[in-house]
Amino acid sequence: MTFSGHKGNVIAVGFESNAHWLYTASEDGSIRIWDMRQRNDPNVIQFNDSCTCAVLHPNDDLIFAGFENGLVRIISVSSGTCIYTFEPDDEGESAIRSISIDPNVKSCAIANHAGYCFVYDMADIEEEGEGEGEEKEEFDSSEAYVVGDEVIELDTENTSDHPAPGDIETFGEIDNVDIGTSIDKQSEIESGSPSEDEVTIPLSVEFNPELDEEVTSEEDVITLHWKLHTKWKAHERYILKCLYSKDGSRLATTSADHTINLWDATTFELLKTLKGHTKWVWDCVFSSDGRHLISTSSDHYARLWDLRDAITVRLYKGHQKAVSCIALHD
Numbered sequence: 001m002t003f004s005g006h007k008g009n010v011i012a013v014g015f016e017s018n019a020h021w022l023y024t025a026s027e028d029g030s031i032r033i034w035d036m037r038q039r040n041d042p043n044v045i046q047f048n049d050s051c052t053c054a055v056l057h058p059n060d061d062l063i064f065a066g067f068e069n070g071l072v073r074i075i076s077v078s079s080g081t082c083i084y085t086f087e088p089d090d091e092g093e094s095a096i097r098s099i100s101i102d103p104n105v106k107s108c109a110i111a112n113h114a115g116y117c118f119v120y121d122m123a124d125i126e127e128e129g130e131g132e133g134e135e136k137e138e139f140d141s142s143e144a145y146v147v148g149d150e151v152i153e154l155d156t157e158n159t160s161d162h163p164a165p166g167d168i169e170t171f172g173e174i175d176n177v178d179i180g181t182s183i184d185k186q187s188e189i190e191s192g193s194p195s196e197d198e199v200t201i202p203l204s205v206e207f208n209p210e211l212d213e214e215v216t217s218e219e220d221v222i223t224l225h226w227k228l229h230t231k232w233k234a235h236e237r238y239i240l241k242c243l244y245s246k247d248g249s250r251l252a253t254t255s256a257d258h259t260i261n262l263w264d265a266t267t268f269e270l271l272k273t274l275k276g277h278t279k280w281v282w283d284c285v286f287s288s289d290g291r292h293l294i295s296t297s298s299d300h301y302a303r304l305w306d307l308r309d310a311i312t313v314r315l316y317k318g319h320q321k322a323v324s325c326i327a328l329h330d
Contacts, residue, residue, distance in 0.1 A: 003034050005042065012054040012065075016077075023077070025054035025065055033077055043080050047073070055099050064108065066096025072110060084226075088118040098241045102265070104248045107229060111239035111253060119251075119268065121227045230268055234261060238280075245286045252293060254281035260295055262307065272310045276303055285328045296323035 008027035015022045015036075025031045027050045032042040050068040057064065062083075063075040070093040074084040088096070088110050095113040102108065102122075110118045234242075235255035242253045244265060251263040260274040260281055279298035286293050292313075293305045302323050304314035 003032075003042070005032065005044075006030065008050070011052060014054075014056050016056065016060040017058075018060075021077075023054065023056065023063055025051045025063075027051060029067075031063060031065060031075060033080075043077075045075055045080060045082065047082075052096055053098050055101055057101060058103075058105055064099045064101065066099050066110065068095045070094050070096060070112065072096055072099070088112065088228075088231075089114065089116060097239050098243075100243045100251070102244050102248045103246060106248070107265070109242045109244065109251055111234065111242040113238050115233055115235040115237060115239055115255070116231060117234040117239065117242060117251075117253060117263075118231045119229045121229045232268060234263070235259070240280060240282050241284055243284055243286065245290050246288050247290055249290070250286075252284050252286070254284050254295060256280045258297075260284055260293070260305075262293075272307065274305050274310055276312050277301065279322075282322065282324045283326045285326050287328065288330050294326050294328055296326045298322035302326060 003022075003024065006024065006026040006028050008029075010024050010026050012025040013022060019036060021036055022034050023031060024034065029047040029049055029051055031045045031047075031051065031054060033045075034042045047067065049071065052066045052068055054063055054065040056062070061076055061078050063077060065073050065075060067073065070087050070089055072086055072088060073082045075081070076083050087093075089112055094116070096110060097113055098109075098111045100109045106122060108120045108122055110120070112118075234253045235257050237256040240254050240256060242251060244251055249265055250271065251265045251268075253261045253263070255261070258275070258277045258279060258281060262271045262274070263269065264271055274293070274295070277295065277297040277299050281295050281297045284293055284295040291307060293307055294302055295305065296302045300317065300319045300321065300323060302316040303312045304316070305311065306313045
């Protein structure tokens with residue numbers, strides 16, 4: 001099976017948990033959702049800027065994508081819309097190089113071209129209307145959505161008010177842009193790093209590419225509270241990858257400075273620096289038990305590291321050019 005249509009390098013690919021569909025992100029500025037069950041044209045969410053990285057949230061609906069202009073966009077696959085756009089670095093435009101979501105879904109790490117790492121808290125996820133001493137209210141996501149603390153009910157008599165697939169929703173403002181078309185007229189969010197914001201998404205949504213519609217299994221919506229936890233200079237040169245360990249206790253960052261730094265994912269103190277590569281370190285992956293890490297580099301090698309002693313225990317060689325990515329099944 002061949003998936004074609006991107007006009008630039010494909011920089012990210014991933015499957016949803018049941019392998020019913022996959023997503024691809026490209027330097028051409030598009031994110032494409034491909035149905036694995038039938039040969040339909042993909043759903044395309046097109047942006048003006050080159051996409052540099054993308055990861056899928058464990059809820060199998062949200063794609064967190066980074067861009068060359070320093071923006072991060074959160075895209076809902078079920079509705080085919082960008083639901084949130086922000087710029088982590090308020091000190092100047094710097095390309096986003098990597099995004100990683102904590103396996104416990106409590107935080108999200110974002111790394112940029114300037115060597116900075118940003119960690120956002122995502123732990124406060126709750127059903128809208130459900131709180132201490134409060135009776136749970138039910139909202140139909142086709143009739144209401146949340147912007148900040150305000151629940152905006154849509155006029156069900158007038159369907160033009162509904163956020164439809166292809167509309168771009170950011171901070172409650174909707175620009176009518178069809179999926180698959182250019183969004184030259186879309187105005188970008190010119191805000192700095194948000195201190196705290198909220199994003200509302202359906203609790204459980206399955207997208208039917210053939211019908212181009214979303215099917216919500218529950219009427220509730222949830223609010224994602226988005227808060228900057230910390231920001232620090234992780235490397236003096238470009239960060240190329242950031243990645244949480246499988247248990248979420250550590251964060252690894254790889255860099256153009258030829259090293260991999262390991263950080264405590266609670267205190268964000270530097271635990272170890274792995275040295276041995278002689279060129280840029282592009283990618284890394286933790287073993288399932290967290291005792292080892294494999295890294296890849298422009299020096300043509302992949303290294304298996306013992307993280308307790310911070311030493312290379314195996315060197316994988318044979319490539320004649322840069323090794324840019326790695327996958328591990330253990």
